[in-house]
Amino acid sequence: MKAAVLFSGGKDSCYSLYLAKKKGYDIACLISIFSKNKESYMFHTPSISQVGHQANVMRIQLITKETEGVKEKELEDLTEVIKQVKEKYEIDTLVTGAIRSDYQLSRIKRICDNLGLQCFNPLWQKNEVEYLQELIDNKFKVIITGVFAFPLDKSWLGRVINDKFIKEAKILNEKYKIHIAGEGGEFETFVVDCPLFKKPLKIKNKKIFGEKNSWRMEVEIG
Numbered sequence: 001m002k003a004a005v006l007f008s009g010g011k012d013s014c015y016s017l018y019l020a021k022k023k024g025y026d027i028a029c030l031i032s033i034f035s036k037n038k039e040s041y042m043f044h045t046p047s048i049s050q051v052g053h054q055a056n057v058m059r060i061q062l063i064t065k066e067t068e069g070v071k072e073k074e075l076e077d078l079t080e081v082i083k084q085v086k087e088k089y090e091i092d093t094l095v096t097g098a099i100r101s102d103y104q105l106s107r108i109k110r111i112c113d114n115l116g117l118q119c120f121n122p123l124w125q126k127n128e129v130e131y132l133q134e135l136i137d138n139k140f141k142v143i144i145t146g147v148f149a150f151p152l153d154k155s156w157l158g159r160v161i162n163d164k165f166i167k168e169a170k171i172l173n174e175k176y177k178i179h180i181a182g183e184g185g186e187f188e189t190f191v192v193d194c195p196l197f198k199k200p201l202k203i204k205n206k207k208i209f210g211e212k213n214s215w216r217m218e219v220e221i222g
């Protein structure tokens with residue numbers, strides 16, 4: 001089983017990679033899409049430029065492609081790079097970090113079907129509280145790099161997903177229906193350490209911008 005991983009640098013793709021390796025997949029490379037559209041329907045954008053540092057500390061080849069991020073058209077760009085990876089690395093499987101987004105999963109599965117690839121989605125329909133607890137138990141250090149829903153604000157940026165975070169996220173879910181794992185796009189993340197890394201990543205600089213309940217943090221790894 002030889003696989004490529006759709007990789008954004010966030011918790012879902014990183015943990016899916018971790019689970020795929022535990023399952024016995026030979027990981028040929030990571031695929032990261034850099035979208036110019038900050039509101040992309042398909043792709044994670046906060047701090048995506050820093051995924052190369054994650055790939056380096058995991059000793060895994062990274063393949064990147066830029067897209068304008070036009071809805072549906074961006075799928076053509078994704079298809080193109082997956083096809084290239086299949087031919088170059090002879091993969092038979094694509095690993096994704098999809099949890100509950102039918103929009104994302106249905107489109108990725110269609111691409112895989114058209115290219116004759118299996119689609120492995122280890123987080124699909126996973127209980128979100130159990131999932132976040134697994135991240136903590138398995139020593140994943142995950143920080144918040146974007147928030148996009150009321151009542152989340154600037155103060156959440158940079159926070160680490162820990163027991164306190166889960167407790168507060170559960171309250172937000174009860175009061176405001178915010179998905180505890182951020183699967184509705186309520187927040188985005190970046191992994192700075194985990195068992196796959198040869199060493200932790202250090203944040204050298206960060207830029208924060210936004211307003212009201214829409215904020216993002218672009219980190220620079222030193």
